[in-house]
Amino acid sequence: MSADPASPERILAPAVARASAVLDLLARSGRPATLAELARALQLPKSSLHGLCATLEQLNLITRLDGGQMTLGPHVMMWANAFMARLDITQEFFASWDDMRVLPEETITLSVRDGAEVVYIACRNGQHPLGLRFHAGMRLPAVYTATGLAMLSTLPDASVRKLLDGLPGGWPVPLTDHGLRDTAAVIDELRRIRQRRYSTDREWVREGMYCYGAPVFDSHHPEAVAGVAVSIRSLEANPALEERAGQAIRKLADRLSERLGAWRRP
Amino acid sequence: MSADPASPERILAPAVARASAVLDLLARSGRPATLAELARALQLPKSSLHGLCATLEQLNLITRLDGGQMTLGPHVMMWANAFMARLDITQEFFASWDDMRVLPEETITLSVRDGAEVVYIACRNGQHPLGLRFHAGMRLPAVYTATGLAMLSTLPDASVRKLLDGLPGGWPVPLTDHGLRDTAAVIDELRRIRQRRYSTDREWVREGMYCYGAPVFDSHHPEAVAGVAVSIRSLEANPALEERAGQAIRKLADRLSERLGAWRRP
CATH class of the missing domain: 1.10.10.10 (Winged helix-like DNA-binding domain superfamily/Winged helix DNA-binding domain)
Known part of the structure; x- marks a missing residue:
């Protein structure tokens, strides 16, 4: 922004x-x-x-x-390469997911937050068409995405309020008929995300698509430096699958955080 | 810079x-x-x-x-992603090289020029150790690299002189005992590159490594937007292999330029 x-x-x-x-x-x-x-x-x-x-x-x-x-x-590119070097987890992102063998054919994404938007850094589109192809460089409002909400859940509520209440263009234009429609709803949702330890996007970005996200930390920042998500077709969703997706993405995020030295944080 | x-x-x-x-x-x-x-x-x-x-x-x-x-x-990342979208040839870069089946096991690199330096954007290190591993984000003085010289060869001599004579830190610190040591030597070398249609780095970056480079164009810029190179061990070099490497990298550069619409240039 x-x-x-x-x-x-x-x-x-x-x-x-x-x-x-x-x-x-x-x-x-x-x-x-x-x-x-x-x-x-x-x-x-x-x-x-x-x-x-x-x-x-x-x-x-x-x-x-x-x-x-x-x-x-x-x-x-000099700045971007330095920014990415700090976040040098793209290879590990794909390899770890494959290694986990959970939902191997689904779409996975890695993004960073830029104010109230997320920017996709690495994406692998799965075998099942979602009506949307993620690609690096794509930007979406953080409040509608699983990665964005996962990252926002690592901020103090006051910072989230300041960020969302101060948007120059007002509330992000809805992408579907679903989704959070004001700051209070986001604050509520973030509380649920912190309890559950993964975020969800239920057709908030695209009709027919559910996503599950988790935050990635490094050794320097108390707030998430990235978010990861897996996306499935909403048609296939059921409580057991949703929990499996949520736990898997959580595990992936923890692995990447470990790789970035989050547990060595001073 | x-x-x-x-x-x-x-x-x-x-x-x-x-x-x-x-x-x-x-x-x-x-x-x-x-x-x-x-x-x-x-x-x-x-x-x-x-x-x-x-x-x-x-x-x-x-x-x-x-x-x-x-x-x-x-x-x-917003700017970098937009910059890279214009240069969205990374995938094609690797695939085209594999497709050509010339020196498939050697190191290949793709870089852009940032003033008098090159910034590596995509690299695949080959089977043969070169004493140097290229990686995205790495920066080197353009005058010592095959990709840098290939890109410089697409500038008018006056622009090259202005660029190299105005370097705040003076002439780039030599990386080996070889290499071009002043602007006049670079201008001479660029003339040879334009005739031969590929550039060479003969142990100018690293002892034991020769590289062959060529410029990549897009539809907008009269000057190269990127450079590609293949690197081999100097031990193995002979005139036939060098010509083969030069022609292959030239062909790769032409394919990528075509993909970027260089031939549609107004």
């Missing part, structure tokens, strides 16, 4: 927030943009964007094409 | 350059840092870093631990 000019929190480095907004826009649009297009979309004068983009280009954060259009530059 | 305060090019948005330097430092150190540590390393007053870091935290570009230490935040 980008900082919004209307956000209640004061932005102490506005140029940095604008630079981030430029990169967000280029990331979202997925195609090169001109200075004029950026100025229009961000409602900023071209004159102020000019210096900002020149600096972003010097930093290799944007690349300029011959026609002057801009795309994201390679320097973003 | 970060913008350096001593760089001859004027920085029009200094707060953005400082923010980028903070993220670079966190990426390089690979462990959480305090405000005091950042201030010391970047030679900036704590007071000016305070507002910068608060904004970076609001933007989810840094995450603050309980003790106040900072690590890279998940929002960097």
